[in-house]
Amino acid sequence: MSDIVIEKIAALGKAFETQAGALNTRLGELEKKYAREEGHEGGEPIGNALENAISTSDAIRDLSSSFRGKAVVKLTGERADITSGNTTAGAGRSAGTSLVPGHRVAGIIEPYQRVLRVRDVIGTARTTSSSVEYVKETSFTNNAAPVAETTLKPKSDLTFDMYNSPVRTIAHIFKISRQMLDDGPALASYIARRGTYGLKRVEEAQLLNGDGTGQNSTRHYPAGDGFRPRLDGDRRDSD
Numbered sequence: 001m002s003d004i005v006i007e008k009i010a011a012l013g014k015a016f017e018t019q020a021g022a023l024n025t026r027l028g029e030l031e032k033k034y035a036r037e038e039g040h041e042g043g044e045p046i047g048n049a050l051e052n053a054i055s056t057s058d059a060i061r062d063l064s065s066s067f068r069g070k071a072v073v074k075l076t077g078e079r080a081d082i083t084s085g086n087t088t089a090g091a092g093r094s095a096g097t098s099l100v101p102g103h104r105v106a107g108i109i110e111p112y113q114r115v116l117r118v119r120d121v122i123g124t125a126r127t128t129s130s131s132v133e134y135v136k137e138t139s140f141t142n143n144a145a146p147v148a149e150t151t152l153k154p155k156s157d158l159t160f161d162m163y164n165s166p167v168r169t170i171a172h173i174f175k176i177s178r179q180m181l182d183d184g185p186a187l188a189s190y191i192a193r194r195g196t197y198g199l200k201r202v203e204e205a206q207l208l209n210g211d212g213t214g215q216n217s218t219r220h221y222p223a224g225d226g227f228r229p230r231l232d233g234d235r236r237d238s239d
Helices: 002-036 049-055 178-183 185-209
Strands: 131-141 157-166 229-232 235-238
Touching: 178 185
Parallel strands: none
Antiparallel strands: 131 157, 229 235
16 A cells, blocks of 8 residues: 555656746746847847847748848837936926936035024023022222322222023924934924024023013113214214
């Protein structure tokens, strides 16, 4: 019984090998035929156009075995001059598919940024409150003068007052998707840099010109008195 089973298995193995060899042969023929035909996407021959035209030409196949006679092979397909390609980007054109694509400069070109210096000359400190109280000198009577020994010294005076300033918030936001941040990692640092500059520029404007109304701060330096020079003969005074 076991010998019969072994013989059947051997016969099946031989039959499988025969069929596999036949399938491999047919598959190879199909691959060669596909390489000669216009079977790929786009409808254009695969490989060299002249080679395909010669190999598929009926006139070439009709030549005698001695290669005597004459055959005419016509090349068909789209013919376009190289100068007909898009040279620039514009309406209906693409910079990536033009004849001479533009040179892409890496990164983002930043506009001119004004140098901010007012904050650098002012002392700063942190606070966790919504307002800040401080003492400010309001007047100084300076009676200092040269005096003789044993004489009464002149008396000067200082006056102080308490002031309260509310803490103002300067803020802005940028709306951007998470996907955009993932696709352009450098964009996050660019936005942070430009956003910080925007805050500092408004802060400097508040320090110089804030009028204290609404959410505006009060300017750090009070407005000075107007200066108008006056000429009077050889004298030069001011009001």
